[in-house]
Amino acid sequence: MARVRGVGRMGVHVLTGVGTSGIFLLKTLARWPRVVRSFPFLIKECFFVGVLSLPIVVVSALFIGMVVALQGFNVLNKFSAVSELGQLVALSVVRELGPVITALLFAGRAGSALTAEIGLMKTTEQLSSMEMMGVDPLWRVISPRLWAGFYTMPVLATIFCAVAIFGGYLVGVQWLGVDAGTFWSNMQSSVDFYNDVVNGLIKSVVFGFVCTWIAVYQGYASTPTAAGISHSTTRCVVYSSLAVLGLDFVLTTVMMGGW
Amino acid sequence: MGERFVETIVGLFMIAGIACLVVLAFKVSGLTTYTVANSYKITADFDNIGDLKPRAPVAIAGVRIGQVTNIDLDPKSYKAVVTMQIDADDDNIPVDSSASIVTAGLLGANYISISPGFEDNFMKNGGQIEETHPALMLETMIGQLLFNMGKDDKKEETDATNNS
Numbered sequence: 364m365a366r367v368r369g370v371g372r373m374g375v376h377v378l379t380g381v382g383t384s385g386i387f388l389l390k391t392l393a394r395w396p397r398v399v400r401s402f403p404f405l406i407k408e409c410f411f412v413g414v415l416s417l418p419i420v421v422v423s424a425l426f427i428g429m430v431v432a433l434q435g436f437n438v439l440n441k442f443s444a445v446s447e448l449g450q451l452v453a454l455s456v457v458r459e460l461g462p463v464i465t466a467l468l469f470a471g472r473a474g475s476a477l478t479a480e481i482g483l484m485k486t487t488e489q490l491s492s493m494e495m496m497g498v499d500p501l502w503r504v505i506s507p508r509l510w511a512g513f514y515t516m517p518v519l520a521t522i523f524c525a526v527a528i529f530g531g532y533l534v535g536v537q538w539l540g541v542d543a544g545t546f547w548s549n550m551q552s553s554v555d556f557y558n559d560v561v562n563g564l565i566k567s568v569v570f571g572f573v574c575t576w577i578a579v580y581q582g583y584a585s586t587p588t589a590a591g592i593s594h595s596t597t598r599c600v601v602y603s604s605l606a607v608l609g610l611d612f613v614l615t616t617v618m619m620g621g622w
Numbered sequence: 623m624g625e626r627f628v629e630t631i632v633g634l635f636m637i638a639g640i641a642c643l644v645v646l647a648f649k650v651s652g653l654t655t656y657t658v659a660n661s662y663k664i665t666a667d668f669d670n671i672g673d674l675k676p677r678a679p680v681a682i683a684g685v686r687i688g689q690v691t692n693i694d695l696d697p698k699s700y701k702a703v704v705t706m707q708i709d710a711d712d713d714n715i716p717v718d719s720s721a722s723i724v725t726a727g728l729l730g731a732n733y734i735s736i737s738p739g740f741e742d743n744f745m746k747n748g749g750q751i752e753e754t755h756p757a758l759m760l761e762t763m764i765g766q767l768l769f770n771m772g773k774d775d776k777k778e779e780t781d782a783t784n785n786s
Contacts, residue, residue: 403625406625406628406629406632407625407628409632409635410628410631410632410635413632413635414631414632414635417635453650457646457650515635517639518635518636518638518639519639521639521642521643521646522638522639522642524642524646524650525642525645525646525650526642528646528650547649550650550652551649551650551651551652552652552679552686554650554651554652555651555677556646556647556651559651560643560646560647560650560651564643
């Protein structure tokens with residue numbers, strides 16, 4: 364009986380968490396946007412969330428593109444189909460690797476920072492004092508961070524895709540000697556702008572939104588202690604990664620129709 | 623860090639993102655080649671399209687001039703109606719041209735090859751290619767080959783019995 368009760372308590376706990384985070388999201392989004400006044404905050408958050416994530420995204424993209432090209436070359440060489448290397452690199456990067464890996468890096472680099480920052484604001488009662496002064500913390504602290512993640516994630520994913528394809532080009536064409544003409548023309552004939560590039564962008568928009576939402580909520584709902592912040596940060600990264608991988612499967616299944 | 627600096631860097635970041643999107647659009651997916659505005663549509667009825675898929679290339683003499691946009695089944699004749707989008711630059715396909723479905727390489731993807739005819743009238747938007755050759759199915763060809771070999775063997779046997 365006690366076990367059953369434990370399961371029930373866990374279920375209620377999980378559902379309460381989902382519901383609270385949904386209400387939190389609605390409260391943040393469903394308000395008259397004061398664009399002009401919150402614009403400087405948004406720009407600042409775009410800088411911290413997006414621009415500072417750029418180095419890790421670019422470096423990982425370069426290496427992932429290079430390793431995909433290297434592995435693909437070895438396999439395709441067995442079937443003497445090396446000319447399809449461009450297609451292999453471009454499709455795998457644009458459809459899957461670009462959005463997913465950027466989202467995972469984003470969750471680790473920017474999401475954990477957001478959670479820790481907001482959690483510490485809560486622990487040191489900065490959020491409560493803001494409310495005391497009549498400044499809505501949802502508008503001043505949460506909303507710019509949420510929108511910044513929403514805007515910068517597709518940009519990061521696009522940069523990731525372009526850099527990864529360039530990495531594949533470096534290894535495939537410059538090092539392993541695939542013909543540059545066949546590399547690009549096979550890529551262009553197989554990659555479709557709407558079915559591949561735009562769908563990849565839609566994926567990254569969804570991932571960016573979900574990752575920032577989880578990060579911001581975990582910070583806002585964290586227990587106001589040192590241990591609480593560390594727990595929330597861990598949860599933020601774990602939940603974001605799981606959500607990204609699960610959603611990726613769902614989105615791919617939905618988008619499959621076009622291929 | 624001044625506000626001006628931050629704003630400039632974010633602006634550069636956004637511009638870099640848009641530039642990468644442009645690269646993906648034109649260099650990776652080759653968006654310019656087949657836009658709807660610069661093309662016209664023709665159709666062709668095939669008995670069997672084999673493994674042909676939408677977005678497969680359409681070529682004359684191996685030169686890509688367009689792509690397959692749509693494949694439907696004609697409810698009356700049970701033929702496959704293939705709609706093709708041809709580049710507006712290649713508007714000189716004679717009306718008596720024939721279309722065949724061929725395979726790129728031994729195991730490659732199928733595409734449509736158009737052999738030009740000799741008329742002086744050219745295909746217009748909505749035109750139809752009358753003469754078509756269905757896809758060559760490797761399985762059917764092997765089947766026919768085996769069947770013919772079997773027939774030859776039997777013929778030889780009967781010849782042998784008749785002679786004896």
